[in-house]
Amino acid sequence: xxxxxxxxxxxxxxAGGSQKIYDCVADEQVxxxxxxxxxxxxxxxxxxxxxxxxxxxxxxxxxxxxxxGEEILLIYDPDYKYGENFxxxxxxxxxxxxxxxxxxxxxxxxxxxxTNSISNLSSIHNLYTEY
Numbered sequence: 001x002x003x004x005x006x007x008x009x010x011x012x013x014x015a016g017g018s019q020k021i022y023d024c025v026a027d028e029q030v031x032x033x034x035x036x037x038x039x040x041x042x043x044x045x046x047x048x049x050x051x052x053x054x055x056x057x058x059x060x061x062x063x064x065x066x067x068x069g070e071e072i073l074l075i076y077d078p079d080y081k082y083g084e085n086f087x088x089x090x091x092x093x094x095x096x097x098x099x100x101x102x103x104x105x106x107x108x109x110x111x112x113x114x115t116n117s118i119s120n121l122s123s124i125h126n127l128y129t130e131y
Contacts, residue, residue, distance in 0.1 A: 008094035010060050011077070011084035018056040021047060022074070026085060030076035036098070038071040063090040073098060 005011065019025045022044075024037045044064050047055045057064055064072065073089035075098070089095045 005082050005087055006094060006097075008091040009075075009087050009089050010063075011082040012056065012060065012074070012086045012088045013084040014056045014074070014086045018047075024074055024076070024086070026076060026078065030074075032076070032078055035076040035078075036102075037074050037076075039074055041067055041070055041072055044072060057088070060088060060090060068092060069095070 014022070014024065016025075019029075022037070022039050024030050024039070030037055041064065044055070044057050047057065048061060048064075052058075055061075067090060069092045073095045075087050075089070077085055077087055089098055
């Protein structure tokens with residue numbers, strides 16, 4: 001990501017208890033390597049009903065309520081690069097752009113795993129052909 005968040009993303013502090021509610025516990029369910037989670041919009045709306053202003057998504061309530069999709073993208077920011085421990089994507093287009101931006105890294109990781117698997121298979125094959 002760039003040094004500034006795009007306008008469709010907002011920094012958001014998500015407390016430990018809320019992380020459990022949303023299944024995004026830092027360094028367990030979300031990590032530096034796998035920083036994102038999709039949260040059902042309905043789960044956030046229910047939290048608005050139950051905890052009102054105490055809900056960690058309250059600062060972006062208007063945007064959440066207007067969000068047209070069913071799942072909202074939440075991204076872990078362990079270094080507080082954008083000022084909070086998470087940032088939230090508030091548009092479907094932004095969510096698509098985020099996933100497109102991480103696609104090359106995921107493909108490289110998958111290719112590396114595939115290459116290692118091929119290498120391991122070759123080693124096993126060589127071991128058996130020696131005997």
